[in-house]
Amino acid sequence: MTDPTTTTSTTTAASSGATLEQLEERVTARRGGPEYGHDALITCDRLVRIFSADGVEVQALQGLDLLVRGGELMALVGASGSGKSTLMNILAGLDVPTAGAASVAGFDLLSMGAKERLSYRRDVVGFVWQQTARNLLPYLTAAQNVALPLQLRGRDGPREMRGRAAKTARVELLLGLMGVAECRDRRPHQMSGGQQQRVAIAVALANEPSVLLADEPTGELDSHTAEQIFAAFRRANEELGTTVVIVTHDQTVASEVRRTVAIRDGRTSTEILRRTEVDSATGQESLVAREYAMLDRAGRLQLPAEYTEALGMRDRVMLELERDHIGVWPDDT
Numbered sequence: 001m002t003d004p005t006t007t008t009s010t011t012t013a014a015s016s017g018a019t020l021e022q023l024e025e026r027v028t029a030r031r032g033g034p035e036y037g038h039d040a041l042i043t044c045d046r047l048v049r050i051f052s053a054d055g056v057e058v059q060a061l062q063g064l065d066l067l068v069r070g071g072e073l074m075a076l077v078g079a080s081g082s083g084k085s086t087l088m089n090i091l092a093g094l095d096v097p098t099a100g101a102a103s104v105a106g107f108d109l110l111s112m113g114a115k116e117r118l119s120y121r122r123d124v125v126g127f128v129w130q131q132t133a134r135n136l137l138p139y140l141t142a143a144q145n146v147a148l149p150l151q152l153r154g155r156d157g158p159r160e161m162r163g164r165a166a167k168t169a170r171v172e173l174l175l176g177l178m179g180v181a182e183c184r185d186r187r188p189h190q191m192s193g194g195q196q197q198r199v200a201i202a203v204a205l206a207n208e209p210s211v212l213l214a215d216e217p218t219g220e221l222d223s224h225t226a227e228q229i230f231a232a233f234r235r236a237n238e239e240l241g242t243t244v245v246i247v248t249h250d251q252t253v254a255s256e257v258r259r260t261v262a263i264r265d266g267r268t269s270t271e272i273l274r275r276t277e278v279d280s281a282t283g284q285e286s287l288v289a290r291e292y293a294m295l296d297r298a299g300r301l302q303l304p305a306e307y308t309e310a311l312g313m314r315d316r317v318m319l320e321l322e323r324d325h326i327g328v329w330p331d332d333t
């Protein structure tokens with residue numbers, strides 16, 4: 001490895017030595033490449049959301065990039081105020097970003113009109129909120145709550161779902177899948193918090209959404225009940241193929257998914273991927289987790305605070321391009 005202290009210019013290391021023709025070729029090749037997020041179900045591209053309250057601006061999202069592929073079950077984590085709920089409200093179609101781009105299942109979340117937004121919220125995304133009371137209508141039974149979205153879709157829905165028998169069958173199927181079939185004729189106040197949340201997931205799944213969004217769905221529940229709720233999300237993901245995004249503070253939930261994305265100061269900062277590895281000698285399976293930092297489209301990287309603080313890195317760092325990695329050193333001038 002070269003001694004970083006002798007390096008005078010590092011930012012041009014990647015391009016130094018390239019001829020003008022080679023640089024032009026690289027730019028042309030990049031232009032012809034696939035669009036960002038072309039194969040993703042959810043694409044957030046440099047998403048910005050600024051709130052103004054009493055003349056004060058709050059930048060809740062500061063250029064957030066996120067791609068979620070169809071069929072994923074993933075968790076979003078982050079400190080209070082990092083922008084998780086703001087992102088969920090945008091993905092749910094309840095709020096509109098200030099700038100950037102966001103699309104879900106081909107719907108452009110910035111440009112869609114009122115009518116399109118309504119059908120997006122009714123048919124493309126389902127959501128489950130933390131407050132159990134917010135998810136269900138108190139004067140309807142569990143079965144009636146699940147049937148409501150099907151009735152609201154009415155004539156716009158698929159032909160095979162228009163008859164009363166088909167609707168009843170779907171309600172039964174979803175309540176069964178969520179393990180709350182016995183609650184079908186009960187109103188919310190006659191159910192436990194956990195049962196209410198599982199009925200809420202059934203409601204959210206009624207119109208076969210592409211994406212199920214949940215904002216702290218286990219926040220009001222004890223850990224055993226939280227596990228049951230998480231198992232219900234997993235069943236929705238595995239048996240119905242629904243893409244699931246869960247915002248959670250719950251470490252158990254976050255560690256049970258294959259992908260956990262952390263948000264910091266309105267941007268995605270790190271990501272943990274978990275995969276099953278089989279020991280070639282013993283044949284034993286184990287779950288291996290690996291943490292990654294996010295590199296945004298402009299090449300910006302957020303270094304973990306504990307790393308930069310440990311080495312006293314501030315304002316400026318030195319970079320060195322090596323054959324298979326980039327070195328980062330504290331500025332010693």
Ligand SMILES: Nc1ncnc2c1ncn2[C@@H]1O[C@H](COP(=O)(O)OP(=O)(O)OP(=O)(O)O)[C@@H](O)[C@H]1O
Binds near residue numbers: 086
């Ligand atoms: N409607 C609003 N008006 C003004 N500021 C807002 C509004 N909604 C959110 N904010 C601010 O935006 C930032 C991000 O808030 P957000 O609710 O998205 O964070 P969060 O990560 O979900 O936090 P928590 O985990 O506490 O729910 C915070 O500083 C918050 O005060």
